[in-house]
Amino acid sequence: MAEKVIVTAAVVGAEVTREQNPAVPYTPAEIARAAVDAWRAGAAAVHLHARWPDGRASQRPEHFREIIDRIRQAGSDVVIQCSTGGAVGMSVDERLGSLVDGAEMGTLNLGTMNFGDEVFQNARPDIVRIAGRLRERRLVPECEVYDAGMLDTLRWLLEKGHLAAPYHVQFVLGVPGGMSASERNVRFLLEGLPEPTHWSIAGVGRFQLPMAELALALGGHVRVGLEDNLYAAKGVLAKGSDALVSLAVDLAARAGRELATPAEARRILGIA
Numbered sequence: 001m002a003e004k005v006i007v008t009a010a011v012v013g014a015e016v017t018r019e020q021n022p023a024v025p026y027t028p029a030e031i032a033r034a035a036v037d038a039w040r041a042g043a044a045a046v047h048l049h050a051r052w053p054d055g056r057a058s059q060r061p062e063h064f065r066e067i068i069d070r071i072r073q074a075g076s077d078v079v080i081q082c083s084t085g086g087a088v089g090m091s092v093d094e095r096l097g098s099l100v101d102g103a104e105m106g107t108l109n110l111g112t113m114n115f116g117d118e119v120f121q122n123a124r125p126d127i128v129r130i131a132g133r134l135r136e137r138r139l140v141p142e143c144e145v146y147d148a149g150m151l152d153t154l155r156w157l158l159e160k161g162h163l164a165a166p167y168h169v170q171f172v173l174g175v176p177g178g179m180s181a182s183e184r185n186v187r188f189l190l191e192g193l194p195e196p197t198h199w200s201i202a203g204v205g206r207f208q209l210p211m212a213e214l215a216l217a218l219g220g221h222v223r224v225g226l227e228d229n230l231y232a233a234k235g236v237l238a239k240g241s242d243a244l245v246s247l248a249v250d251l252a253a254r255a256g257r258e259l260a261t262p263a264e265a266r267r268i269l270g271i272a
Contacts, residue, residue: 004260006221007248009038010047011241013227014057014087021230023240026051028063032070037242042249044265045079057087059097068102077262081105081142084130088118092126099137104271106134108141110150114177131162140271141167146178155194166270169197174204181207183214198268204228212248216255224248
């Protein structure tokens with residue numbers, strides 16, 4: 001019997017704008033509200049970026065603290081994961097600003113890649129440094145895998161002692177410049193995992209819901225939200241990340257997968 005499924009909501013990334021979808025949140029209050037709405041819709045975890053009020057990406061610690069404080073003040077026990085990816089062009093020092101008190105997980109991007117028309121820099125020494133900071137902060141890493149070669153980096157980190165269980169693997173598929181979103185690629189990536197671990201899929205754009213459906217069928221976990229996809233259906237803008245969570249919840253029910261609560265998600269992920 002498949003374990004309960006963790007639905008993660010990525011409520012805002014570094015790239016999407018209100019010009020693309022008016023529901024994209026910018027301020028800490030808006031981001032926190034989107035996170036709480038996603039939790040109420042069934043998300044056990046939220047993946048957080050921060051923004052300046054004008055929509056520019058921010059990794060300022062005070063922005064993340066305010067978001068987290070507002071989520072907890074609203075009574076939500078959702079698992080909080082903070083992005084160390086930030087935005088293309090940010091320094092590692094900037095990107096580490098997200099790992100504030102109250103975070104329970106942090107992302108660990110496993111390689112440099114073309115990201116649309118830009119280059120997302122993640123040199124090996126920087127990956128080791130971020131892994132070390134996550135370890136110091138006692139945060140569970142979510143290892144972001146955009147292409148198959150990044151699994152070799154994961155294996156190297158484990159062999160060298162830079163990373164150890166508990167950790168979570170997320171396949172981010174469909175980014176222009178990364179691995180495309182297909183069942184064949186997912187099965188190939190799963191075969192390449194260096195050891196058994198919990199995993200999820202974040203499909204980008206039109207691939208979000210099909211990849212969620214595939215992850216559910218294969219026993220994995222899912223990520224949805226406005227960071228990765230602005231549409232609830234072809235030509236229909238999502239009214240918020242909570243609307244996309246609701247669609248994922250429906251897919252889980254159809255797949256016979258029971259939803260994990262935040263407390264159950266913490267047990268699955270090894271969060272102390």
